[in-house]
Each structure stands twice: as C-alpha cells, then as structure tokens.
Amino acid sequence: AQKVTQAQTEISVVEKExxxxxxxxxxxxxxxxxxxxxxxxxxxLVFLIRRNSFDEQNEISGRYSWNFQKxxxxxxFTITASxxxxxxxxxxxxxxxxxxxxxxxxxxxxxxP
Amino acid sequence: xAVVSQHPSRVICKSGTSVKIECRxxxxxxxxxxxxxxxxxxxxxxxxxxxxxxxxxYEQGVEKDKFLINHASLTxxxxxxTSAHPEDSSFYICSARERGTNYGYTFGSGTRLTVV
Numbered sequence: 001a002q003k004v005t006q007a008q009t010e011i012s013v014v015e016k017e018x019x020x021x022x023x024x025x026x027x028x029x030x031x032x033x034x035x036x037x038x039x040x041x042x043x044x045l046v047f048l049i050r051r052n053s054f055d056e057q058n059e060i061s062g063r064y065s066w067n068f069q070k071x072x073x074x075x076x077f078t079i080t081a082s083x084x085x086x087x088x089x090x091x092x093x094x095x096x097x098x099x100x101x102x103x104x105x106x107x108x109x110x111x112x113p
Numbered sequence: 114x115a116v117v118s119q120h121p122s123r124v125i126c127k128s129g130t131s132v133k134i135e136c137r138x139x140x141x142x143x144x145x146x147x148x149x150x151x152x153x154x155x156x157x158x159x160x161x162x163x164x165x166x167x168x169x170x171y172e173q174g175v176e177k178d179k180f181l182i183n184h185a186s187l188t189x190x191x192x193x194x195t196s197a198h199p200e201d202s203s204f205y206i207c208s209a210r211e212r213g214t215n216y217g218y219t220f221g222s223g224t225r226l227t228v229v
Contacts, residue, residue, distance in 0.1 A: 031180045033215075033216040035218075037220075038183075041163040042202055043206075043222070043223045043225065044220070044221075044223055045220040045223075047220075048217075050216060052216070057150065063127070089155070091156065095215065095216060095218070096217060100147060100159055100162060101159075101218055103148070103157045104156065105155070105156045106155075106156050
C-alpha cells in the first residue's frame with residue numbers, strides 16, 4: 001500500500017520568508033513517481049513537479065526547490081522569499097507502478113504581507 | 114501540453130435530481146480516468162477509476178449506483194450523481210492518465226456541486 005504524510009496542516013509566514021513543506025512517503029514499489037501540486041482557492045490543481053524514484057537530484061525552479069532523499073523517504077518542497085500569491089494548499093502525491101495517485105492531506109500555506 | 118476539460122465548473126441542483134459532469138482529454142488519449150471528491154479543507158479522495166470500454170472500479174465505500182461513471186471513448190469520461198442529496202455537495206475533480214504512461218496525470222479544473 002502507498003501512503004503520503006504531510007505532517008504540517010497549516011503554515012503561516014510573512015512575505016519574503018523562506019518556507020519548507022514536508023512530505024514523507026511509503027511504498028513497496030522500486031519504481032515510483034512523486035509529485036507536488038498547488039491548489040489555490042479557485043480549486044484547480046496546478047502541477048508543480050514530478051520526480052521519478054531513480055532521480056535523486058535536487059531541483060530548483062525559480063523560487064521553488066525540491067529535496068528528494070530516498071534514504072529518509074522524503075520529498076520536501078521549499079519556497080524561497082515567499083509571496084502572497086504563494087498562499088494555497090500544497091499536496092504531495094505518490095504513484096507507484098501502475099497504481100493510482102495517492103495524495104497527502106495537504107499543507108495550507110498562508111503568506112501575509 | 115496535455116489538457117483536460119471538465120464541465121460544468123459549478124452546478125446547483127435540487128435534491129432528488131441527477132447531475133452529469135464531463136471530463137474530456139483534449140489533445141491526448143486517456144485510457145484511464147480517475148474521479149476524485151474533495152470536501153472543504155480535506156484532501157482529494159479517489160472515488161473510482163475508469164478504463165475506456167470497461168466498467169469503473171469503485172473505491173470502498175463509494176456507491177456505484179449513486180455515482181455512475183461512463184468512459185465510452187478514449188477522450189471522454191462522465192460522472193453522474195444520481196438522486197443527489199445535500200450531503201453530495203462537494204468538489205469533484207477528474208484526472209486523465211495518458212495512454213502508455215504511468216506518471217502522466219492531468220487534472221480537470223473541477224466541478225463544485227451544490228445540492229439544495
């Protein structure tokens with residue numbers, strides 16, 4: 001069975017602060033994919049990143065960066081110099097083999113001016 | 114990139130009526146589509162998985178007679194909420210997986226259903 005744990009229910013920061021959203025996963029598959037999605041108040045899911053289990057390289061995209069560590073089964077997401085527009089719910093998700101996508105419970109990020 | 118169109122985005126219906134939600138993959142073939150339900154401040158819960166041309170597989174606790182899923186073509190899946198009740202009010206979102214991949218998930222923009 002697959003499981004994704006996002007222990008942080010809600011995080012509040014002030015604009016320009018850096019913030020890290022944690023994601024820990026469990027799977028028995030040797031090949032799997034990890035995802036992060038952003039869900040703004042409008043509801044649609046915005047795809048942020050996909051990472052396969054064989055690629056542990058960290059990735060940076062603008063103010064966003066991801067740290068994938070198989071040794072600790074974690075796939076953490078950092079926003080540098082946060083902005084008000086970053087306020088949203090962020091979901092970490094896992095897909096192993098041809099199984100379905102399993103979502104974590106989500107972390108609500110509130111960035112205040 | 115891959116696009117999934119979901120309609121309607123919002124619907125209000127009377128208790129006892131049925132509502133159909135469409136999910137279309139616009140520029141790719143989706144052999145598998147997924148339907149999720151999301152209550153306020155909660156995560157997405159998978160309701161069912163549908164494969165083109167075959168019956169949907171429902172998750173435990175999801176009433177198949179209430180939530181009818183049809184996946185008649187490689188680009189269209191529909192979810193019909195039959196005899197809707199206020200407790201069916203929720204955000205429904207579909208996802209399509211590209212043919213031949215196990216990682217290409219594209220989501221629709223969701224449907225907010227309110228049953229009055």
